[in-house]
Amino acid sequence: MNFLTVIQILLFIGLVGGSFFVAIRKFKEIYDNVNKGRPEHIPSTFFFRLKSMLLIAFGQKKMFKLTFPAFLHLVIYVSFVITQIELIEIFIDGFTGNHRILYHAFEGNALEKLYVFVINFIEILSLLTFFVTILFILRRTTFKVRRFQMPELKGWPWKDALLILAFELTLIIFIFMMNSGDSALEMKEHGKDYGFLLSGLFGNMLTGLPNGALFFIEKTGWWGHLCMVMTFLVYLPYSKHLHILLAFPNTYFTRPEPKGEIHNMPAIMHEVTSMIDPSYKVPATDGEIKFGAKDVYDLSWKSLLDAYSCTECGRCTAACPANITGKKLSPRKIMMDTRDRMEDLTRGRKLHGPDFTDNKSLLGDYITKEELRACTTCNACVEECPVSINPLTIILELRRNMIMEEADSPPEWNNMFSNMENNQAPWQFSPSDRLNWANEMN
Amino acid sequence: MQYKVPVMSEMVAEGKIPDVVFWIGCAGSFDQRAQRVTIAFTKILNQLQINFAVLGTEEACTGDPARRAGNEFIFQMLAQQNVATLNNYGVKKIVCTCPHCFNIIKNEYPQLGGNYEVIHHSQYLQQLLNEGKLKVEGGVFKGKRITYHDSCYLGRANGIYEAPRDVIEALDADLVEINKCRTTGLCCGAGGAQMWKEDEPGRKRINEERTEQLMEVYPDIIAVACPYCNTMITDGVKGKEKQDDIKVVDIAELISKANSY
Numbered sequence: 001m002n003f004l005t006v007i008q009i010l011l012f013i014g015l016v017g018g019s020f021f022v023a024i025r026k027f028k029e030i031y032d033n034v035n036k037g038r039p040e041h042i043p044s045t046f047f048f049r050l051k052s053m054l055l056i057a058f059g060q061k062k063m064f065k066l067t068f069p070a071f072l073h074l075v076i077y078v079s080f081v082i083t084q085i086e087l088i089e090i091f092i093d094g095f096t097g098n099h100r101i102l103y104h105a106f107e108g109n110a111l112e113k114l115y116v117f118v119i120n121f122i123e124i125l126s127l128l129t130f131f132v133t134i135l136f137i138l139r140r141t142t143f144k145v146r147r148f149q150m151p152e153l154k155g156w157p158w159k160d161a162l163l164i165l166a167f168e169l170t171l172i173i174f175i176f177m178m179n180s181g182d183s184a185l186e187m188k189e190h191g192k193d194y195g196f197l198l199s200g201l202f203g204n205m206l207t208g209l210p211n212g213a214l215f216f217i218e219k220t221g222w223w224g225h226l227c228m229v230m231t232f233l234v235y236l237p238y239s240k241h242l243h244i245l246l247a248f249p250n251t252y253f254t255r256p257e258p259k260g261e262i263h264n265m266p267a268i269m270h271e272v273t274s275m276i277d278p279s280y281k282v283p284a285t286d287g288e289i290k291f292g293a294k295d296v297y298d299l300s301w302k303s304l305l306d307a308y309s310c311t312e313c314g315r316c317t318a319a320c321p322a323n324i325t326g327k328k329l330s331p332r333k334i335m336m337d338t339r340d341r342m343e344d345l346t347r348g349r350k351l352h353g354p355d356f357t358d359n360k361s362l363l364g365d366y367i368t369k370e371e372l373r374a375c376t377t378c379n380a381c382v383e384e385c386p387v388s389i390n391p392l393t394i395i396l397e398l399r400r401n402m403i404m405e406e407a408d409s410p411p412e413w414n415n416m417f418s419n420m421e422n423n424q425a426p427w428q429f430s431p432s433d434r435l436n437w438a439n440e441m442n
Numbered sequence: 443m444q445y446k447v448p449v450m451s452e453m454v455a456e457g458k459i460p461d462v463v464f465w466i467g468c469a470g471s472f473d474q475r476a477q478r479v480t481i482a483f484t485k486i487l488n489q490l491q492i493n494f495a496v497l498g499t500e501e502a503c504t505g506d507p508a509r510r511a512g513n514e515f516i517f518q519m520l521a522q523q524n525v526a527t528l529n530n531y532g533v534k535k536i537v538c539t540c541p542h543c544f545n546i547i548k549n550e551y552p553q554l555g556g557n558y559e560v561i562h563h564s565q566y567l568q569q570l571l572n573e574g575k576l577k578v579e580g581g582v583f584k585g586k587r588i589t590y591h592d593s594c595y596l597g598r599a600n601g602i603y604e605a606p607r608d609v610i611e612a613l614d615a616d617l618v619e620i621n622k623c624r625t626t627g628l629c630c631g632a633g634g635a636q637m638w639k640e641d642e643p644g645r646k647r648i649n650e651e652r653t654e655q656l657m658e659v660y661p662d663i664i665a666v667a668c669p670y671c672n673t674m675i676t677d678g679v680k681g682k683e684k685q686d687d688i689k690v691v692d693i694a695e696l697i698s699k700a701n702s703y
Contacts, residue, residue, distance in 0.1 A: 065626075260599025261549035265514045269554065272518035276526075292512065321629040321652070326645025374642040377510050377634030378594040383625050396512070403512030412639035413511050420516050424502035424523075425468040426638055434466075435498040437477040438447040441484060 005097040012094035012226075019230035026237040030308055033342045037301030040263075044256040052254040052388065057247040062386040066315070069139075075132045076168070079125035080244070083175070086122055090226060100182070103194070116195045123179065123198040126172045133168045140165070147314030152333040157240065157312055164241045171228040178221025180206060185214040243311035247387040250309035253302055254388040259379045262396055265291070292400025295361040296341045299397055306389040307338035316381035316391055322374040329374035331381035331391035337366040338394060363398045372399050373410060443703075445488045449498040450531055460495035463533050465547065467540035468503050469669035475676065476539075476669035482698035483539050483563055489703055490575055494537075500527050506542045509550075511635035518554075521546075525556035535559045537566045539694060541595035541668045542633070548600070562596060563694055564606040564667045571612050580614035582700045588615045589661040591652070591675055592627035593668035606667045609693045613700055618659045628652045632670035653678025657688065664690045 044052075055061045060077065063070040089102045098104075106112045139145050140161055153161075179196055183203030186192050188211060194200060206214060236242050267289045270282040293299045296307075316331035317323050323330050341362045348356035360366075372395055381391045403409050409417070416426045424431050453460055464487065469476040487494050502524055505517035524547075528536075536558050538544035548560035561569075570576035588610055596602040603624045610617050622628050631641065631648030641647050653675055656664050664679070666672045669692075676690045691699075 258545075258549050258600050260545040260595055262509065264550070264553040265518075268514045268518050269522075272515065272522055275519075276522060291514070319626065321631060321648045322642070322644070324628070325641070325648050325651050327642045328644075329642070370642055373639075374644075375634050376594070376629045376631060376636050376648065378629035379598040380594075380626075380629065383598045396510070399510075399512035400514060401512075404514065409511065409513075410639050413513075413635060416507060416511070416635065416638040417513055417516055420503055420505070420508055420520060424520060425472060426503060426507050427468065427472055429472045431502070432499055434471045434501060435447070435449070435496070437466075437471060437480050438484075438496075440477070441445040441447060441481055 001097060009095065009097045015226065015230055016091075016094065019233050023233045023237065026234075029346055030237055030242075033346060034301050034304045034308065036297045037299050037304040038297075040300035040302050042253050042255060042302065044254070048256055049252045049254070053248055053252040056251040056254065056386070056388055060386070062384075065384065065386075072132045072135060075125065075128050076136075079122075079129040082118075082122050082125055085118055086175070087229060090222065094226065119179070119194075119199075120197045123176070123196060126175055127198060130169065130172045133165050133172075137162065137165050147318040147332075150314065150317065150330060150332075152330055152336055153312065153314075157336065160239050160241075161312070163235075164239065167228060167232060167235075171225060171232075174221045174224035174228060176202060176221070177217050178225055179203075181214050181216075181218030181221055184209070185211060185218060188214070240310065240312045243309055243387060246305065246309035250305055251388045253305065255302070255390065259382050263393070265400070290401070291404040292402070293394070293397035294363050294401045294405065296338055296345065298401070299338070299394060303338065303390070303394050303397070304342065306391075306394075307335050307342065309387050310335040310339065310389055311387070312336060313386070315384040315386065316389070319380040319384045321376055321378055321380065327371075327374040328368065329371040331395075333371070334367060334391045334394050335389060338362060341366050363401055367398060369402055369408060372402060375399075443488065445485055447484060448495045450495040451498070451500065453495050454531060459532075461493040462495075462535045462537050463528070463531075464494050464496050465536050465538045465540075465543050466496055466501060467538065467543045467669065469673075470539055471501070473669060473673070475672060479539055479669065479672070479692040479694050482692065482703070483694040485698050485703040486567070486576070486694060486701075489701070490570060497527060502527075504543045504546045506546045507635040507638060509546070510633070521551060521554055521556075525551055525554050528556060528558065533558055535561075537561050537563055539563045539669070539692070541593045541599070542670065545595045545599050562600075562602060562605070562667070564596065564609055565602065567693065567697060568605040568608045571608065576697070578612045578614075578697060578700050579702070580700070582702075583613040583615040583663075583696065586615045586662045587618050587660065588613070588663045588665050588696075589618050589620055589656055589659050590623070590665045590667075591630065591656055591671055592623055593666070593671050594627070594629050594633050596667060597627055598625060606665070606693050609697065610665055613696055615663075618661060620655055620659050622655050628655060630668075630671040630674035632674045637670050637673070647678075649674035649678040650681055653682060657682065657684065661688060663696075664688060665693055665696060666690060667693050 060070065060074060063073055089100065092101050093099060103115055106115050140148055176199055179199030180202035183194055183196055183200050184206040186194060187203060188207055267285060274280045274282050290298055296304065312332055314332045320329060320331055345356065348358055375395045377392060379392060419426050419428050423429055448460065450463065464484065466480055470480040502520050504524060505520035509517035536547060538547065538560065541562060544560060544562040547556065547558065567576065590606055590610055592603065607617060628651065629648060630652050656675065664675055666675060672690055672692060679685050679688050679690060
């Protein structure tokens with residue numbers, strides 16, 4: 001092994017090791033954040049969980065509610081998954097200082113054809129992905145897609161979306177640089193044609209270049225590709241793009257209950273039972289009881305996982321009746337605010353220690369009461385989400401806090417509450433008149 | 443036919459047990475428009491000689507608007523009172539004309555100890571049609587264009603999309619679907635206790651938007667299966683000054699009218 005190879009291996013290990021170290025530290029932070037949420041038992045069987053994950057995340061079932069973007073997204077998704085095969089070889093080569101170790105291992109036997117087939121598959125998909133990515137950039141910047149024009153996407157979320165797309169384009173360019181440079185060099189040095197369809201074609205055009213230049217192109221492609229993958233890995237937990245990983249656990253934990261069911265509040269249930277029946281023994285509860293959620297960690301861990309799984313596609317918001325008619329509520333913003341709040345608190349804890357508080361809360365400082373009051377609980381957002389996110393659960397938990405802890409409700413609701421208390425109906429009618437309609441039967 | 447409204451307490455006093463309790467709901471009890479739906483459905487139950495009862499003055503609000511607005515205390519008080527009443531009578535089966543009552547009794551009362559077979563009247567009518575017990579005389583609605591507005595608490599909340607449509611199909615009318623139907627149906631604007639307050643500031647009211655969507659197919663009738671939707675879409679149609687051309691009708695009323703009950 002020559003000196004240069006040793007340097008390369010060390011560089012590789014440093015780059016990959018460093019990236020994984022930084023990324024895992026951040027992933028751990030996210031994992032801890034999710035675990036800070038309130039406990040919630042999700043009453044589903046293993047089979048239901050597996051089925052949800054395979055259909056919704058792996059099979060992209062809900063994406064296909066909108067055929068065109070779903071098809072574009074599918075190209076990138078398949079391409080991303082398949083490209084990981086080539087990454088296996090890059091990793092082995094990187095660690096061992098080899099060059100195309102798998103190809104050379106298979107050379108001359110039946111697996112060589114399979115290898116070439118896989119590379120061709122990756123390259124064709126990558127080329128398709130290149131054009132799809134450009135279409136996605138146009139959808140963000142030029143076509144006026146309503147759900148990409150909303151106020152909550154201004155600033156960082158907009159940059160985040162475009163940055164990911166730019167990464168993708170760069171990644172693909174590096175793949176083709178790597179394979180084309182290598183094809184040309186192999187052709188010139190050994191008279192050997194790998195048989196790669198696309199990079200072989202580009203390689204043929206490059207054979208006029210000196211070997212040194214070809215070597216440079218190939219190595220730039222190889223290292224560039226690797227650097228982009230590592231950049232992605234480190235960037236992912238800070239980005240909306242995290243959905244490529246979290247879509248899987250999040251759909252695995254899809255809530256199995258009918259969408260119309262909202263969570264019971266046992267503490268209040270017991271209290272009310274003991275009011276009705278003084279002999280009823282209220283079960284002991286540990287810790288103080290807070291009604292609903294004022295801040296992020298009052299939410300269930302599933303709601304927090306939801307927030308990190310959101311890729312800000314805005315299908316929820318595009319379907320929201322309140323948003324469509326110009327109200328401030330946007331279910332996507334609910335998810336983004338929840339994540340932002342967790343990240344802000346995490347940053348605060350890092351700077352000022354674990355007991356950090358900033359006298360802010362999710363309710364009020366991030367999500368306004370006007371937004372919460374606008375929700376009709378229609379479940380359109382829940383229905384639309386391609387990765388089983390439930391913005392409605394968060395809205396309802398915040399509403400509970402707003403109404404029961406802060407006693408801040410619109411006057412019409414206060415009237416409704418007192419009618420329900422006094423007349424057992426939300427309107428002001430006497431309970432004794434409940435059957436008056438029967439007088440008009442005949 | 444002399445229609446009867448058997449009341450649970452009286453039936454029990456006579457030693458009779460009803461097969462099903464008809465849960466009227468607050469809108470069905472007090473709202474003038476929804477009362478007509480209650481009456482229509484009661485007539486159907488009478489005509490088919492179904493052994494049913496109502497709770498009468500013992501029924502209380504299910505607590506739905508309070509719970510969804512965020513007031514769990516009021517929900518718990520009302521719900522526990524209702525569960526006590528229903529369990530006291532040993533009720534097994536409940537039919538609701540209101541999807542909000544249906545949803546909360548079916549999905550949220552079990553945690554409070556209230557376990558019943560709960561069905562919505564669209565499902566009940568569908569069953570009666572399928573069993574051949576309910577027959578619909580054609581004629582009245584022949585050639586009419588009927589579109590159906592999905593109620594959120596039936597559709598997305600509980601996955602009931604076909605039952606109300608099957609009932610409409612039985613009428614020998616033209617069921618025309620709008621673009622935004624079934625899972626993509628837009629809310630009427632009344633759910634989550636919005637019925638009792640003004641819309642938050644915005645461009646327009648939700649019921650106005652929904653009514654415009656429904657009017658795109660030029661219906662003669664907009665069929666609904668929920669008292670809230672009925673109110674909201676009726677208001678929407680009035681806002682467009684189309685109340686003479688487009689009627690907003692509950693599916694129970696469609697059946698009772700078709701059969702001249």
